[in-house]
Amino acid sequence: HGCYSCLKAALLQADFFTKVESYRLNPDKHPAPYLVLLGDYIDRGRFSYAGTLRTIMQLYDTMPEHVFMLRGNHEYYVELKGQVLAPVRPSEAMDSIKKKASKDVLAAYMNFFETMPNMLLFDKTLFVHGGIPRDRTFASRWEGLHSLNDKDMRFEMLWSDPSDADAIPDDLQAENARFPFGRVQFNRFMTKLGCRTMIRGHERVREGVRTIYDGDEGTLVSLFSAGGKTNEDLPPTSNYREVTPMALTVRFQDGVSTLSPFRIDYARFNKPEYNAFFKTAVGG
Numbered sequence: 001h002g003c004y005s006c007l008k009a010a011l012l013q014a015d016f017f018t019k020v021e022s023y024r025l026n027p028d029k030h031p032a033p034y035l036v037l038l039g040d041y042i043d044r045g046r047f048s049y050a051g052t053l054r055t056i057m058q059l060y061d062t063m064p065e066h067v068f069m070l071r072g073n074h075e076y077y078v079e080l081k082g083q084v085l086a087p088v089r090p091s092e093a094m095d096s097i098k099k100k101a102s103k104d105v106l107a108a109y110m111n112f113f114e115t116m117p118n119m120l121l122f123d124k125t126l127f128v129h130g131g132i133p134r135d136r137t138f139a140s141r142w143e144g145l146h147s148l149n150d151k152d153m154r155f156e157m158l159w160s161d162p163s164d165a166d167a168i169p170d171d172l173q174a175e176n177a178r179f180p181f182g183r184v185q186f187n188r189f190m191t192k193l194g195c196r197t198m199i200r201g202h203e204r205v206r207e208g209v210r211t212i213y214d215g216d217e218g219t220l221v222s223l224f225s226a227g228g229k230t231n232e233d234l235p236p237t238s239n240y241r242e243v244t245p246m247a248l249t250v251r252f253q254d255g256v257s258t259l260s261p262f263r264i265d266y267a268r269f270n271k272p273e274y275n276a277f278f279k280t281a282v283g284g
Contacts, residue, residue, distance in 0.1 A: 001201075001226035001240065002045025002093060004052045004277065005233040005269035010225060010247040011035070013265060020066050031253075032066075035059065036120055038201035038223065039072020039129035039158070042093035044238050045226065047277045049093055071118040072129040072201065073158040073178075077110035084110050092235065118154050121145070124196040125250065125257055131160035131200055131220075132181050132189040134173045142192060161203050162186060162212045162220055187217035197257065199223060199248065204239065208246030209261040223248050225264060232270045232278070 011017070019033040041056055042048040060067045074088050084106035086094035098106070119128040132138070133156040141150045148154070156179075163180040173179040190198065197219045205222050213220040227234070227243025234240050245264040250257055272278040 001040045001043045001224070002048035002052050003226035003228075003231070003233050003240070003245070003266070004045060004047040004055065005231060005266040005275060006226050006228070006245045006264045007052055007055060008269045008275065009264050009266045013262065014247065014249060020063055034066055034068060034122075036068045036127050036199075037070060038127065038199070038225075039070050039118075040074045040201065041072070043072070043074040043226075044090070044092060044234060044240055046233055046235065049097060051277055068120050068127070069116060070120060070127060070129055071113060071116035071158065075113040075116060076158065077106065077113060079107070079110065118158055119148065121148075121193070121195070123252060123255070123257065124194065126190070126193065126195045126198045128157050128198065128200050130156075130158045130202045131162060131198070132186060133157055133160070134170070134179065135168075135181075135185055136170050136173070138189065138192075145193065148193075159202075162222075183213050183215075186213055186220060187215070190218040197221070197259075199250075199259075201225070204243060206242050206244065208244045208263070209248060221248070221259065223261075228264075228266050230270075231266050233266065233275075 016033060016035060019030070022030040023032055037056060041053040045052055056069055060069050076088060077084050078087055084103055119126060133153040137152050137156055141147050141153055159178045160181050161178065163182055165182040166184045167182040168180045168185065190196070195218065199221050201223055203222050203224070205224050208224050208227065210222045211219065212222055223246060224243055225245050225247050227240040227245040229241050231241065245266060246261050247264055249260045249262065251260070269275045270278065
C-alpha cells in the first residue's frame, strides 16, 4: 500500500536477493524463490510512485521469473473528458503528480495497469488483491479456469471483501463496486477452482495478518503490509498507523504449503542513511 520503507524492510528481512542469487548459481541445491505482491502500490505512502512502484517495476525488469506483480484496485485509472483520473479515493499518489505529469505519462500508467495480472494460482493457493467475483457474474461466466480472464471477473476480484455472513444476496452485492461475499460463496468459488487457500490484501487489518475463514473447504487469509505507529513513510493522519505491518513467507514442499507471517521492521528504513527519500524530505 505505497509504503516504501515496509517494502524495503520485508525484502531484506526475507533475504530475498540472496535467495535469488543462490538459486541462480545452483538451482539443484536451492529452492526457487518467488516474490508475490498483492497490489495497491500507489496508495497512502509518501513515496508511492518514485519509491514503491518504481522499485517493484525494477525488480520485475531485473528478475521477471521471480517477481509476480499483481494488480490492486488503486492501480485503476480511467480516461474521462480528455483527462486521466484516479476514481479510487483517497488518491494521494495521483494528487502528488498530476500537476507535474503530462496526460501522456498518466495514460501510460493507465495502460500499464490494464496489462497487469490480478491473480496468481500456485498449486492450490490463490493470490489475489481483493477476493471473489459476484455470485451472478461467476454463475454466468464460469466455464473453467480460463474464465478467470473474463474482464468483469478480473475487475470484481480487485474489489470484494469477506464478511461474517454465510452468503450475501445478489442485490446487495450489486449496490457498490466494493462488495461483500460470504463463507459459503467463498467455499463454492474455491471448490470450482480446485484451490484450498486464498491470500489477499485490500482490507486494512490492524494485526497485519488475519485468518478470516478456516474450514474443511478452504482457508482465507488477509494480509496487510503497510503501517506502523511511528512510520514516517505514511502521512501523519493515515489510519494505516494503527496497523502492525506484516509479510508472509509461504514454503511449498512435497505438496504441502506452510504459512509463516513475520512482522515488518520498518523503523530502520525511516532513517536517511537507509532510505534516500528521507534525505530529500529532511535535507531539502
